[in-house]
Amino acid sequence: MDLGLVGNCSVAGLIDPHGSLNWFCLPRFDGDPVFHALLGSGPDHPDDGAFKIEMEELHEASQSYLPNTAILRTVLRGSGGAVEITDFCPRFEAFGRRFRPRMFVRQIRPLEGWPRIRIKVRPRFEYGARKPFVTTGSNHLRFVGENEVLRLTSDAPLDHVQSEQLIHLDRPYTFILGPDETLSDAPGATGDRFFAETRAYWEGWSQRLAVPFEWQDAVIRAAIALKLCNYEQTGAIVAAMTTSLPEAPHSGRNWDYRFCWVRDAFFTVRALNSLAATRTLENYFHWLMNVVSDAKGGHIQPVLGIGLERRLTEWQADHLSGFMGMGPVRVGNQAHEHFQHDTYGNVILGAAPAFFDRRLRMNIGPHAFEMLEPLGEQAWALHTEPDAGIWELRTRSRIHTSSSLMCWAACDRLAKIAGCLAIPDRARFWRDRADTIKARILSEAWSDKRQAFVESFGGETLDASVLLMGEVNFLPASDDRFKLTVDALSRSLGRGAFMLRYEEADDxxxxxxxxNVCAFWRVDALARIGRKDEARELFGELLNARNGLGLMSEDTAFDTGIGWGNFPQTYSMVGIINGAMRLSRSWEAEL
Structure with missing residues (x-):
């Protein structure tokens, strides 16, 4: 996906290579996409759902981030000259607290000549179904819907903005899009101040990252993308910013990923923690413990809303045709109804670092451990029960190896937490249960026929998710069964640097x-078993599958290298960080 991401941990937008804001949801990541052109517009108004800066006789467009920031720069060149577009969402410290308003700032200025541009601002409400009523003020436009009001404040000539007239750009213009509130200063002065402080914030945040010696730019960009997927109001981490970008052309595999999967979020906080970005872990821990409290020892959904919403009822937005006409556009996700037994392990894995990391400013102790123990009981009870599995199959259930593996991880980490808290009887209790689950997995999930751990107990098909055995330290890298599994998966599921999820047909x-994450799991596994040169080669090829801004979708077509699926996918960005941290040459060896 050739898109750039801007955001501030409250809202986020996606911008295409020509500088069009074509995805922006309000009031938060999972809200109404007031700019939705990414997923189509009405046939009579193809430019609806976008904020465009169009150049007369455009010849060339280029894009880049300001280094180590979430500020995107687009340059358009045409016969009349060149224009620079700078896009960001304000984020910085103000009055002793974090300032991250539901706001998008766009600054445009002439670079060369006397270019002519057309400004088109066409939001729509209710997933494209409702055109707003527009009112005009001295320096602003108000886009009014039935339940929403969006204000655009600008020092540009608003008559020309409304009429979409071609005009010469002879001076800078600033556009501030956000709540229906009056600015305390002129748009240009406000935009300049917000830009300077937002740039300083991101440069300072990036400077504190504990990056590896190699692939620093890739890691920093991945870290910023992951940070932007954290909704700081609650601590939730969304799997991606989008809904319904198809996993493959015309596949119907169009899902809404703007929610918090405890599985994906665990890997995200672990990756950021490895870079010393601990604040996200703190925020997520609070969100997670609210989930635990709400469950009262019972069933935990694999996915919840970013405000802890449980009902994510799935429906289709029929006014949108879908990405490149490939509908449907789905809102909500049926996975909230699933039973996925790996959930309990992922919750405990996500919470466990808080008990060991002394950098965190939280009071974590026996009470929090006691809150987690009922999840361990659930994992113990369910480790040999069928479920929908990590890939969320909608029409069948099995005893999935990856689910049982995470049930083992739940008991294993509880044993380690109890040891850390000096509660030896509970440490022994959970260690005994972890050992029992481990023995069952080794017995039931190994296939002599395939010479590999397989997708489900007693099954014969292969699934890349068993590579998580390495990631959660279920088996030592020296174990021959793990090595054989890596080889079997590479032969069956590998497609060059890329990997399929599984062999068997699904719904x-x-x-x-x-x-993409399966390919990164293989890179990690190869490095663990000592095949580091091979892992480095594959990792380099995977980095080439990123878009020009260093971002990555959920999937990659292995024959064309084109990215598919929701964007940017946290799992994929996690893979970049983990691969670089594992494979990089050390600072000490190089300096």
């Missing part, structure tokens, strides 16, 4: 594209 047929 929509046989998978057609590589699932």
């Amino acid at each position: 929509f047929g046989v998978p057609e594209v590589g699932f």
Whole structure:
């Protein structure tokens, strides 16, 4: 996906290579996409749902981030000259607290010549169904819907903005899009101040990252993208910023990922923690413990809303045709109804670092451990029960190896937490249960026929998720069964640097594209078993599958290298960080 991400941990937008804001949801990541052109517009108004700066006789467009920031710069060149567009969402410290308003700032200025541009601002409400009523003030436009009001404040000539007239750009213009509130200063002065302080914030945040010696730019960009997926109001981490970008052309695999999967979030906080970005872990821990409290020892959904919403009822937004006409556009996600037994392990894995990391400013102790123990009981009770599995199959259930593996991880980490808290009887209790689950997995999930750990107990098909055995330290890298599994998965699921998720057809047929995180899992596994040169080669090829801004989708078509699926996918960005941290040459060896 050739898109750039801007955001501030309250809202986020996606911008195409020509500088069009074509995805921006309010009042938060999972809200109404007031700019939705990414997923289509009405046939009579193809430019609706976008904020565009169009150049007359455009010849060339280029894009880049200001280094180590979430500020995006687009340059358009045409016969009349060149224009620079700078886009960001304000984020900085003000009055002793974090300032991250639901706001998007766009600054445009002439670079060369006397270019002519057309400004088009066409939001719509209710997933494209409702055109706003527009009112005009001295320096602002108000876009009014039935339940929403969006204000655009600018020092640009608003008559020309409304009429979409071609005009010469002879001076800078600032556009501030956000709540229906009056600015305390002129748009240009406000935009300049917000830009300077936002730039300083991100440069300071990036400077504190504990980056590896190699691939620093890739790691910093991945870290910023992951940070932007954290909704700081609650601590939730969304799997991606989008809904319904198809996993493969015309596949129907169009899902809404603007929610918090405890599985994905665990890997995100672990990756950021490895870079010393601990604040996200603190925020997520609070969100997670609210989930635990709400469950009262019972069932925990694999996915919840970013405000802890449980009902994510799935429906289709029929006014939108879908990405490149490939509908449907789905809102909500049926996975909230699923039973996925790996959930309990992922919750405990996500919470466990808080008990060991002395950098955190939290009072974590026996009470929090006691809150987690009922999840361990659930994991113990369910480790040999069928479920929908990590890939959220909608029409069948099995005893999935990856689910049982995470049930083991739940008991294993509880044993370690109890040891850290000096509660030896509970440490022994959970260690005994972890050992029992481990023995069952080793017995039931190994296939002599395939010479590998397989997708489900007693099964014969392969699934890349068993590579998580390495990631959660279930088996030592020296174990021959793990090595054989890596080889078997590479032969069966590998497609060059990429990997399929599994062999068997699912609800929509046989998978057609590589699932990026599986490829990164293989890189990690190869490095663990000592095949580091091979891992480095594959990792380099995977980095080449990023878009020009260093961001990555959920999937990659292994025959064309084109990215598919929701964007940017946290799992994929996590893979970049983990791969670089594991494979990089050390600072000490190089300096």
